Amino acid sequence: MTHHWTRRSFLLSAAALTLVPADPAVAAQELPGFPDDVALYRSAYRNWVGEITAVGLWACAPTDGEQAVAAVNWAWRNGWRVRARGFSHGWSPLTITEGTSSDAPVLLVDTTAHLTDTSLDAVNAVRAGAGVSMESLLTFLEGHGLGLTAAPAPGDLTLGGALAIDAHGSAVPARGEERLPGQTYGSLSNRVLSVTAVVWDEGSGAYVLRTFERDEADAAALLTHLGRALVTEVVLRVGANSNLRCVSRTDIPAAELFAAPGGDGRTLASHLDEAGRVEAIWFAFTEFPWFKVWSVEPTKPLTSRRVTAPYNYPFSDNVPTLVADLAGRMVADAAWYLAPVLGNAQADAAALGLVTTLSADIWGPSKNTLLYIKPTTLRINANGYAVLTSRAQVQRVVSEFTDFYRERVAAYAALGRFPVNGSMEIRVTGLDHPAEAELDGAQAPLLSALRPDAEHPEWDTAVWLDVLTLPGTPYAEKFLRELERFLLDRYDGTDALTRVEWSKGWAYTEDAVWDDDEVLGTVVPASLGDGAWEQASGILDRLDPHRVFGNAFLDRLFG
Structure with a gap:
């Protein structure tokens, strides 16, 4: 590339x-x-x-x-x-x-100029245009006492774009937690009750606007369509809003947080049991990740700061001068050896920023702790995968992947190579169980990475793994290919299963991304199981037989 x-x-x-x-x-x-x-x-x-x-x-x-x-x-x-x-x-x-x-x-x-209307459609349902931003949608819901279990961190995503790639947050049930009416622990796609799209109509010999209910077979391909369709409006299942507390920690070493299962330390899985909502951001060449834990708290805890708006980490949303200067020098001057310095600068900025902005312990309506990435944050590349596994095996997956990641980073550094200079991020979600849409006959999203595996009902959880690095970093594609091959080989469907995160980087070759023929043509379709890829492709081809909604990459992906 x-x-x-x-x-x-x-x-x-x-x-x-x-x-x-x-x-x-x-x-x-x-x-x-x-x-x-x-x-x-x-x-x-x-x-x-x-x-x-x-x-x-x-x-x-x-x-x-x-x-x-x-x-x-x-x-x-x-x-x-x-x-x-x-x-x-x-x-x-x-x-x-x-x-x-x-x-x-x-x-x-x-879609952002006009297709943005929102209205309550029924009890625990909202009708929204595909171009509405996630921030606007969540603000509207909050005003009516409604909200989502979890949501992607950026507010500048359109709802249509988020649904196209099964966007998600980070949430599973805490120990003893019961799913509330209208809520899901899966992706946003699992909330869809109906979807209105521009599709081919054989009778009239033209494209028309048609609404598909969630219990129709064709809807299953539109819930996560990867850009193979044009959606104009959706109706989503939503539920009562919750107040969330978000506690950020930078005092748990990665060796403890990501330790092999079986110990009694402060592991990611132990926090998952306690709160159900976690995110780890581990900056390259550092030992203490920025670890967030959200918990449902109806009333404000004594030590928490009440927040009335989103984006409460200004040190992250507005790149500190030192971090910006280092990133700019690395890119402009090919000073990639500064990766450890940049990693530590980012970790220090987070640790100090949490203290100086009083944002290490915040509480408020869900939107205000779930949205925390603004367009002014550091622009950086990201790869992405979801590993389907059982809840009991989350710590094992996290430990195995982070051990491999740490070993490869060290091996490259020993050669004077620094392919990663951002962070490694971990989130955990439930799957897209259609019953959570609370609609009889609801279809599972065919192309969602969170589609349940019929042969492994015990897989009830997905571990999301992302590695971030600056654009143009030497050896990045080679390094990320090694991570990808590890995930595909280790979690090959035997005791866990790797799927790609559509919006990010995958299908790596030695020097490119979205370019590996085996991953594009064989691994990705097979990972969805049960003929889901072929079924979705057939539906999308029938709804758009002229391939108006497509491009050269999608033509290659779908064949």
Whole structure:
């Protein structure tokens, strides 16, 4: 993979991309017959870390589902492809592929401008446009006494984008905890009650807007569709909001937190039993992770600070000067040997920041402790996997993976190589059990990494593993390939099972990502089991036989 990085481009924040209104005469010439009532403009595309960019693509912002249909039918009739675009907070090439030129027949459909309405649909249900941000959705729910068990940390995700890749938080039941009505410990996709999408209608010979109920077979492919569909609106199951306490610790060494099972130390699994909601952020070349533990607390504990808004870790959301300078120097000057310095600077910033901002023990409505990543945080690459296992085996999986990770980091460093300079992160969730949608006949998401394995009902938990490193880091792909092969070989479906995290990095070769033929063509489809991949692919092809919703990467992935 070729990287074109400068210090300035690396430190660029996620400011809104420039939109250039289309000259009507130019638009009429380049896009003849495009619906008059759908506003066109030129737009740039930039994914989260800036490694996939495109300049000057045609884009539109339909005001409702019918305008989206009109734009899609124009694209189909003119040989164009349609890509839904939200906040572009992702890594993998599910929206735009690297190298897409400004004159490519690709139409971006911006869902964030108008497809954002939210309303209560019924008891414990909300109707929401696909372009609404997660922060806006959670704020709306909070205002009605509702919330989610867990949610992704960034607020700048669209609901449609989050559902497309089975976005998740970190939650399993604590010891003795009962699932509350309307809640799930799986992904956001498991909350869907109905989904409205633009699909092909054979009878009319055109694309139309259609609503699929969760108990319909076709809905199973749309719940997590990887960008193979255009969703305009969904109805989600939700439940009563909870107040959450989030305690951050930096005093438990990794050797204790990630220890082999059987001991009586302060392990990740012991905290999981106590609270059910944990996250470990282990900065490279350090020994004390930033460890978060959320617990349901109806009333404010005496030592907690009440928080009335999200994003309560400013030292993380706004990159400290030392960290920014180190990252910029490493990228601009190829000073990759500074990885241990950067890791320790990040760990020190977290430990000190938790104290100086009084954020080591915070409490409030769920949104305010669940959302903590802003667009101003350090832009960094991430790989991602989910290991399906039993709750009793979580500590074993964590211990085995962290031991291998630590050994490989040390082996590379001994050679003067530093492929990791960010953090290793661990979260734990339940699976997407359709019964938790509380709808008779609800379908399981076919393509969700949290889809239950019919042959292993004892696997009730997923351990999410991510490794973060700066764009362009030498040997990163080779190192991450070794981690991937370890996970695929060690958790091959015998006593645990590895699946990829769609939005992040996977299918590594020695020098590239999303490029390993075996992983793309064999491992990923087989990991979902029970013919799920083939079933989903067949449904998506039938709903979009002209492959309007796709790109070169998705064509390769789905064959």
